[in-house]
Amino acid sequence: MSRAVQVLLLGVAISAAAVAGREGRAQGGSACGAEPREGGSVNAQSAIATPQQPARIVPQDGPSLTSESPALRLTLRPTATDADVPFLVQVFTKDLCGNSETGPGQLLGVVSFFPATIGKSQEFVLPAPAQGFPSTASQNIEITIKLIPANSVRELQHASLEVVKARFAE
Amino acid sequence: MLSRRHLMLGASVALAAPHIIRSPAIAANPIVRRDVMDMAASDRFFSDYGKAVAEMHKLKDGRNWSAQARIHADNCHHGEVEFLHWHRNYIRFFEKICAKFSGNPDFALPYWNWSKNAGRIPAPFFDRPELNVEHWNDPGQYVGKAWGRIDTVGRRGLDKTHGLMDDPTRGGAFTLANINAIKRLPSIDKFHPALEGQPHNTGHVIAGATKSGKGGHIGSGLSPLDPIFWLHHCMVDRVWAEWQKSGHVTPDPKSDYSGQFFEADGAPAKANSTDVMDIANLGYTYDIFQRPVSGFESVQVDAKKIDDLKQLLQPGAAQSIGSAAYAGVSRVNAATSIDVAAPSIASRVTQLQALESATGTTGGQHVLAVLSDIVPPEKDDLVVNVFVNCPYLSPSTPASDPHYAGTFSFFGASKDMQGMSGMHSATYVVDITEAVRQAGLADDKVRVQLMPLTAAAGAESGSTFKVGKVEIVSV
Numbered sequence: 232m233s234r235a236v237q238v239l240l241l242g243v244a245i246s247a248a249a250v251a252g253r254e255g256r257a258q259g260g261s262a263c264g265a266e267p268r269e270g271g272s273v274n275a276q277s278a279i280a281t282p283q284q285p286a287r288i289v290p291q292d293g294p295s296l297t298s299e300s301p302a303l304r305l306t307l308r309p310t311a312t313d314a315d316v317p318f319l320v321q322v323f324t325k326d327l328c329g330n331s332e333t334g335p336g337q338l339l340g341v342v343s344f345f346p347a348t349i350g351k352s353q354e355f356v357l358p359a360p361a362q363g364f365p366s367t368a369s370q371n372i373e374i375t376i377k378l379i380p381a382n383s384v385r386e387l388q389h390a391s392l393e394v395v396k397a398r399f400a401e
Numbered sequence: 402m403l404s405r406r407h408l409m410l411g412a413s414v415a416l417a418a419p420h421i422i423r424s425p426a427i428a429a430n431p432i433v434r435r436d437v438m439d440m441a442a443s444d445r446f447f448s449d450y451g452k453a454v455a456e457m458h459k460l461k462d463g464r465n466w467s468a469q470a471r472i473h474a475d476n477c478h479h480g481e482v483e484f485l486h487w488h489r490n491y492i493r494f495f496e497k498i499c500a501k502f503s504g505n506p507d508f509a510l511p512y513w514n515w516s517k518n519a520g521r522i523p524a525p526f527f528d529r530p531e532l533n534v535e536h537w538n539d540p541g542q543y544v545g546k547a548w549g550r551i552d553t554v555g556r557r558g559l560d561k562t563h564g565l566m567d568d569p570t571r572g573g574a575f576t577l578a579n580i581n582a583i584k585r586l587p588s589i590d591k592f593h594p595a596l597e598g599q600p601h602n603t604g605h606v607i608a609g610a611t612k613s614g615k616g617g618h619i620g621s622g623l624s625p626l627d628p629i630f631w632l633h634h635c636m637v638d639r640v641w642a643e644w645q646k647s648g649h650v651t652p653d654p655k656s657d658y659s660g661q662f663f664e665a666d667g668a669p670a671k672a673n674s675t676d677v678m679d680i681a682n683l684g685y686t687y688d689i690f691q692r693p694v695s696g697f698e699s700v701q702v703d704a705k706k707i708d709d710l711k712q713l714l715q716p717g718a719a720q721s722i723g724s725a726a727y728a729g730v731s732r733v734n735a736a737t738s739i740d741v742a743a744p745s746i747a748s749r750v751t752q753l754q755a756l757e758s759a760t761g762t763t764g765g766q767h768v769l770a771v772l773s774d775i776v777p778p779e780k781d782d783l784v785v786n787v788f789v790n791c792p793y794l795s796p797s798t799p800a801s802d803p804h805y806a807g808t809f810s811f812f813g814a815s816k817d818m819q820g821m822s823g824m825h826s827a828t829y830v831v832d833i834t835e836a837v838r839q840a841g842l843a844d845d846k847v848r849v850q851l852m853p854l855t856a857a858a859g860a861e862s863g864s865t866f867k868v869g870k871v872e873i874v875s876v
Binding site: 301304315316318319321338340341342343344345346351353354355356357359360361379380382384385400 | 549568570571572573578579582583585586587591592595603605606607609610611612616620621622
């Protein structure tokens with residue numbers, strides 16, 4: 232194959248891949264379940280995250296389809312810290328529609344407090360991943376908030392935080 | 402809307418259309434803040450900065466090194482939009498003090514580009530005593546008016562071989578994809594908490610999370626005691642400046658910071674939030690704004706010029722930008738660098754992107770590296786990662802690095818397969834468009850780098866191969 236032909240084919244492949252990607256995102260998956268409910272933002276029964284027990288929440292506010300959202304907004308409030316062992320907050324998302332996985336899902340991002348002041352809330356924004364959020368109602372997305380030590384060789388014991396609010400941004 | 406076919410234009414059009422580049426409005430002769438990850442250890446910046454840090458430790462006034470850190474503990478703004486304005490003031494006044502005590506009036510703080518080289522702190526911040534926070538071990542006990550109680554030590558949670566992103570479960574905030582996603586956020590109420598809460602906060606926390614004992618200074622309100630702090634905030638400021646230049650609006654809190662900072666001569670400075678809304682007024686710029694077009698910059702082009710450009714657009718075949726022959730042998734875990742003279746290569750990439758932005762088209766021009774005249778290895782046991790202009794390339798440089806362009810291997814082309822496949826001299830094509838855009842190239846040459854690795858992690862290989870020619874083409 233001549234180089235010119237090889238290059239031309241590559242160019243066509245690049246263009247086709249780009250088109251396929253756009254169309255795939257545009258069509259997406261159909262919404263699963265009911266429309267988003269009005270009212271509270273989190274499932275209060277599981278809104279406290281500790282090193283031993285992640286918080287698992289379902290946002291109940293935001294656009295009708297999460298795929299229309301550019302970001303996830305989280306308001307978090309530290310309720311305890313470990314002296315000299317700072318922590319990070321991992322945020323996972325999982326589409327509950329037809330998903331039987333038991334894990335927390337995809338790691339959406341990592342945030343932290345600077346400083347981590349007990350009782351002081353801070354809002355965090357995590358942009359949508361490159362492929363976008365799933366095309367589903369927000370109540371079909373489970374968010375897991377997990378605390379980990381900032382340095383992997385340290386052990387986190389007492390830190391905790393409260394998930395005050397979670398919503399997909401419009 | 403233009404089709405991709407019509408966007409396949411050649412060099413003559415790119416050269417004929419310089420007017421689609423918008424020059425940023427900047428003050429005359431601003432100092433230029435550069436990417437520290439692309440600096441050699443011998444770069445003058447490191448010696449200048451070391452000299453300034455040492456001199457500031459000797460001072461007895463508000464410019465003293467510890468006094469500068471206490472400014473942060475007493476006055477800093479976090480968790481609000483004003484975080485951006487306050488820190489832009491803070492690092493600019495500090496930069497002027499460094500200029501005075503380094504003896505270099507053009508001293509410019511570089512930015513710690515977290516996305517590169519796994520987010521490692523550059524080696525001179527460990528090797529040069531004046532830039533190593535452990536060397537100074539400044540007192541870390543203080544009660545800041547804004548921060549509260551602080552008790553830290555002069556240590557770091559990172560070393561020369563472990564950066565912010567070496568642990569992917571902790572370092573996701575610093576990937577190029579995430580930084581670009583933050584820059585695409587449409588409004589300040591999303592942009593600011595994303596920038597502050599993710600790479601800013603997490604950078605402080607990871608860098609300050611020591612393996613044992615107390616936390617390092619940089620994880621606290623006395624974080625400016627660590628010389629890398631100022632480069633961390635320079636990167637925050639760079640991202641904000643890029644976001645501003647792309648047309649986004651930041652509100653002005655109209656706050657007065659007079660008396661909080663110090664001029665280079667030691668006098669308390671007049672400062673406020675309004676004066677820092679545009680870096681063009683502050684006497685500095687970033688190197689990314691001096692390239693032909695920042696890949697992220699939105700470009701305004703009037704309709705007449707678009708029509709003119711459409712007339713120039715002609716379907717065309719791939720056009721050669723430049724080529725280079727190479728006689729060396731490539732071996733596993735050793736970088737091969739091939740310099741290709743490629744006139745206007747950066748312009749070719751960015752001008753077409755500018756046109757796409759103006760016309761709403763997609764697809765655009767691609768720049769390819771065509772590797773030919775290849776003598777394959779003895780066995781099919783190698784993969785070859787291709788990078789562009791990476792100053793710190795090593796076998797562990799990951800594919801997530803902005804300098805990475807692609808990977809090829811020799812399946813079916815190795816010497817022991819030639820009798821079967823008949824492939825005596827393969828040609829490989831790697832799309833280097835994005836790497837060119839990220840690499841910060843000079844506009845007239847490109848360094849194509851090959852990093853051969855064993856296909857099986859941890860395996861050994863004595864295989865060698867040759868790439869006899871590299872041609873850069875645009876399609």
